[in-house]
Amino acid sequence: MAACQAWKYRNVTPAAFRALQTLGKQKGISIPGSPSGSFSIKVAGLQVSFQYEWDGRSGSLVLSCVSKPPLLGCSTIKSFADKIVAEAGGKPA
Secondary structure, three states: OOOOOOEEEEOOOHHHHHHHHHHHHHOOOOOOOOOEEEEEEEEOOEEEEEEEEEEOOOOEEEEEEEEOOOOOOHHHHHHHHHHHHHHHOOEEO
8 A cells, every 4th residue: 555645747758757767866766767666765864665657658657655754744755756757857647
């Protein structure tokens, strides 16, 4: 069960997905190159884990936070996700 409600994004083209991987790498986040998968990040020393499903043809990305510390709110995590996806060219759906 997800720790937060899944977030949906649009306009995540193949170029935007590659940009998302590059931006992630710059921030210490390793986002796999496959259309679906999982990754984890550390925020202020706290581990947050995600699963994602990306459809390059439709440009849709679904991001699910599957585990997080109780002190870290879903809205804070979503704000971070929205920002990095927007920097890569995607938009909240």
